[in-house]
Every structure is written in structure tokens, then in C-alpha cells.
Amino acid sequence: MTESQTLKHVPLNDLHISIGGKMVPFAGFNMPVQYSGLIPEHLCVRSNVGIFDVSHMGEFLISGENALELIQKVTSNDASVLVDGKIQYSCLPNDTGGIVDDLLVYKIKNNEYFLVVNAGNIDKDWSWINKHNNANVQMKNLSDSMSLFAIQGPNAIKVIQKLTEINLLEIEYYSFRIGTLAGIDEIIISNTGYTGAGGFEIYMKNENAEYVWNKIMEAGKEFGILPCGLGARDTLRLEKGFCLYGHDIDDTTSPIEAGLGWITKFNKEFINSQFHKSIKENKPSKKLVGFKMIDRGIPRQHYLITDGKGNKIGEVTSGTQSPSLNIAIGMGYVKSEFSKEETEIYIEIRGKELKAQVLKIPFI
Numbered sequence: 001m002t003e004s005q006t007l008k009h010v011p012l013n014d015l016h017i018s019i020g021g022k023m024v025p026f027a028g029f030n031m032p033v034q035y036s037g038l039i040p041e042h043l044c045v046r047s048n049v050g051i052f053d054v055s056h057m058g059e060f061l062i063s064g065e066n067a068l069e070l071i072q073k074v075t076s077n078d079a080s081v082l083v084d085g086k087i088q089y090s091c092l093p094n095d096t097g098g099i100v101d102d103l104l105v106y107k108i109k110n111n112e113y114f115l116v117v118n119a120g121n122i123d124k125d126w127s128w129i130n131k132h133n134n135a136n137v138q139m140k141n142l143s144d145s146m147s148l149f150a151i152q153g154p155n156a157i158k159v160i161q162k163l164t165e166i167n168l169l170e171i172e173y174y175s176f177r178i179g180t181l182a183g184i185d186e187i188i189i190s191n192t193g194y195t196g197a198g199g200f201e202i203y204m205k206n207e208n209a210e211y212v213w214n215k216i217m218e219a220g221k222e223f224g225i226l227p228c229g230l231g232a233r234d235t236l237r238l239e240k241g242f243c244l245y246g247h248d249i250d251d252t253t254s255p256i257e258a259g260l261g262w263i264t265k266f267n268k269e270f271i272n273s274q275f276h277k278s279i280k281e282n283k284p285s286k287k288l289v290g291f292k293m294i295d296r297g298i299p300r301q302h303y304l305i306t307d308g309k310g311n312k313i314g315e316v317t318s319g320t321q322s323p324s325l326n327i328a329i330g331m332g333y334v335k336s337e338f339s340k341e342e343t344e345i346y347i348e349i350r351g352k353e354l355k356a357q358v359l360k361i362p363f364i
Contacts, residue, residue, distance in 0.1 A: 010055040011147055011206045012213060019227060026230055027120035029056040034229040041232035042323040045197050049153035049220055050228035054201075055209065058122035058143040060115040066135035067111050074132050075105060076255055076276070078265040082107035087174045087192060090263050091255050092128060093272050098251040099258075101125050102243065104192065106176060114188075116148075118245050132271070147209035149202045151216060152228075152236075156199030159220040164189065168200070182215035184208045194233060196240030196362065235320050238329065241290055241361030247301055248288060248317040248331055257284045257333065259361070286314065287339040290361040292329050295354035297347065299330035304348040305338075308355070313338050316347060322363065329363050330356075 007030040010016075017023060021032030032053065034041060044050050062071060071079045077090035086107055092100035101121040106114035117125045122143050130139060151160055157168050164181045166189060171177055176190035181202065188203035204212055217225060234244070243249045243258055255264045256279045266277050293299065299319030307313050319330030330347070338345055341360050346353040 008056070010053055011209045012053055012055070015210060015213065016053065016227070021227070021229065024230070027056060027118070029119060031056060032227070032229040034231045035227045038229075038231040038235065039323045041226055041228040042235050044224070044226045045153045045195055045228060045232060045236055046324055047154065048225075049151065049155040049159055049199070049223050050226045050232070051213070051216055051220070052150040052152065052228050052233055053147075053213070054150050054233075055147040055206075056119035057148050058117040058119060058125065058141070059146050059148075059203070060117065060126065060129070061112070061140040061142055062115060062129075062137060063112040063140075064136065064138045065111060066137050067113055069135060070129070070133055070137045071105060071113055071115075072268055073270055074129050075103070076260075076264045076270055076273075077105070078268055079105055079107070079113070080268070084109050085175055085177065087176060087190065088263075089174075091249070091260065092125060093255070093270060093276065094128075094251060095272050096251070097272065097275050098253055099245075099249050099255060100128050100251070102245055102249060102260075106188075106190070108178075120246065145206055147204055147206050147212075149209075149213065149216065150193055150195075150199065150233075151202065151220075152193050152195040152199035153197045155220075155223045155225075156197075159216060159223060159225060160189070160200050160202075162219040163215055171200075182212050184212060187212070194242060195236035196242065196364075197236065234318075235323055238318050238320055238331070239322055239324055239363050241331065241363065243288075244318060253288075253333070254279050254284065256280050257286055258288045283336065285336055286333045287336050288317070288331060288333055289339050290329065290331050290359045290363060291345060291347075291356045292325075292327050292359050292363070293347065293354065293356050295356070296328075297349040297352075297354045298328045299332075299347045299349070299356070305332050305334055306346045306348055306353050307338070308344070308346045308353055310353070313345065324364055329359075331361070334358075
């Protein structure tokens with residue numbers, strides 16, 4: 001069996017190929033990395049509007065009398081503060097001091113929650129949550145039956161508003177509504193995104209995906225909407241300093257080290273909470289920082305970070321040439337004493353130690 005046969009396909013796989021999507025394997029799926037090009041797609045989202053098909057993401061429905069209790073146990077954030085229609089960014093701590101995955105927790109109503117997880121971790125997350133489900137909480141894995149589009153950019157609201165009677169201005173950041181869009185009922189419209197450019201994420205049943213995609217493209221035509229791939233998604237999120245699982249956070253990193261103390265609440269007990277509380281109280285020995293290159297060179301994941309004298313002080317987790325800033329930027333873990341803003345660090349690229357400077361995240 002060839003690799004292409006083992007890859008999963010999102011429902012609109014053939015559509016993406018037909019409109020020029022360059023397909024690559026990603027998290028077990030055949031996904032579009034770009035269409036017209038990474039830079040035009042990136043800049044279009046920052047200044048205008050683009051659409052991403054991110055139907056590879058996973059969705060779980062958690063319901064029943066003890067649903068909140070289960071979520072409180074397996075996630076680091078305090079889900080008890082959620083009210084109906086609100087969303088929370090959180091993570092699933094493992095029992096060895098790292099992170100199983102980062103995720104979004106949607107509160108639909110009392111005793112009913114919708115979790116959105118990373119594509120490459122669907123099976124792992126499902127098993128992990130199920131393993132800790134000791135209170136007969138109902139769990140449904142909706143991942144294979146749902147599609148997800150992210151319409152991002154300052155003009156996203158104008159495009160989507162043409163397709164729904166829901167007043168999108170009333171949906172605050174990290175909030176959602178369930179209603180009718182393009183004549184299709186039961187669509188989740190969520191004011192979230194992974195680009196930092198504003199916009200909405202829209203969840204629907206697979207059978208409605210192509211119709212909804214076409215309606216969005218039609219509505220966005222007057223604004224010059226572009227289909228965008230994973231390449232632009234990655235450069236956009238990096239400019240905003242958003243963590244990517246498998247790069248900036250993983251099974252070995254604590255949310256405290258990753259600067260995610262704001263989603264790690266110690267007013268409740270969660271899996272391995274005492275370990276992370278101890279890191280916070282004793283100060284982490286390493287920290288995730290942003291940096292820009294001073295010398296010419298593009299940082300990449302796993303490149304060594306040094307003090308300029310050949311001593312390793314950390315490792316790059318993400319890096320790119322920023323299309324918005326036109327400079328090379330990155331993120332990586334460094335020993336805490338090197339984490340202060342404007343600290344000079346060096347990135348080892350092709351055997352040379354190239355100068356960089358620690359910057360405050362986000363970059364823009």
C-alpha cells in the first residue's frame with residue numbers, strides 16, 4: 001500500500017486539488033500546504049480575508065451528569081467558569097510532566113461540552129480522556145463526521161455576515177453561537193482562530209461542507225478571498241507566538257515552561273497538578289521565548305541555541321521568515337537566565353553560530 005492510500009482525506013480533498021492546492025502529508029491527512037503561494041496567502045489573511053479547510057481537526061462531545069468533573073480532571077484550565085456559548089483554551093497534562101495535547105473547550109450547555117483537538121492527536125487524546133472517565137460520562141468522537149473551515153482576516157466578518165442572520169458583532173472573542181448559515185442549520189460559528197488576524201471558525205456536517213465552502217467563496221469574491229494552506233497557517237500563528245503541538249509544546253514540556261501559566265489553574269486538582277505547581281513556585285529552569293535573527297539565516301525546529309561560545313542553552317522549536325515583518329523569527333526553549341527580552345543568543349545554522357535577540361511575544 002502506498003503512502004497516499006494510507007493518508008486520510010478531508011471531505012473536500014478533490015476540490016482542493018481542482019483549485020490548485022499543493023497537497024502534502026500532515027498529521028496523517030492529505031492536506032493543502034498552499035494554493036497561490038505562502039506569502040500572498042499570508043498577507044491576504046493579515047490585511048483582508050482567507051479561508052482554511054482544517055477539517056482534519058478532531059471533535060469530541062462530552063456529556064452527562066459528571067461531564068464537567070471529567071473535564072476539570074483532564075484539563076489544566078478551570079472549565080467551571082465557562083458559561084453557555086463560551087470557549088476556553090486549555091491543555092491535557094500527562095502524568096510525566098508534559099502535555100498530551102492543547103485543545104479548545106466549548107460549553108454548549110450544562111453537562112454538555114465540545115472539545116476540539118489536534119488532528120495528529122485524535123486517537124491519543126480520545127484514549128487519554130477515556131482512560132480517566134470513571135464516572136460514566138458519555139463520550140462521542142465526532143471527528144470523522146464533521147468539517148471545519150477557518151475564515152480569517154479583518155474582512156472575515158463581512159464575508160460571513162452575508163450568509164447568516166446571526167449578528168456576528170455580538171459574538172465576542174472566544175464565544176460561539178449555533179445557528180443557520182447559508183441556509184444550513186446547526187452550524188457552530190465560533191469567534192476563534194489560529195492566525196491572530198480575527199475571524200471565525202465554522203463547524204458543519206461533512207455532507208454540507210462543499211456547499212458551505214462554495215457559498216463562502218462566493219460571498220468573499222468582492223473582497224478577494226483566497227483559499228489558504230497550512231504554510232500560511234503556520235507563519236501566521238508564529239508571528240503571533242501561538243504554540244504548535246509537536247513543536248513548541250509536547251509530551252515533555254510543562255505549560256508553565258511554555259508561558260501557558262494563564263491556562264494552568266491551581267484552584268482545582270487536575271492530572272499531575274502538583275508537579276506543575278512546583279515548577280511555578282520554584283521558577284522554571286527553561287522558558288519558551290521568541291527571538292529575531294540579527295545575522296542572516298532562517299531558524300528551524302531542533303536547531304541548537306547557544307551562548308555564542310559553543311555552550312548549548314536551548315533549542316529552536318519553530319522558525320520562519322516572517323512575511324509581515326520581512327525578518328527571520330523563531331521560538332525556542334532557553335535556560336531561564338537567557339529568557340529576558342533583548343538578551344543576545346545564537347542559533348547554530350549549518351555549523352555557524354548566528355546572532356539573534358530575544359523578543360517579547362507576539363512579534364506583531
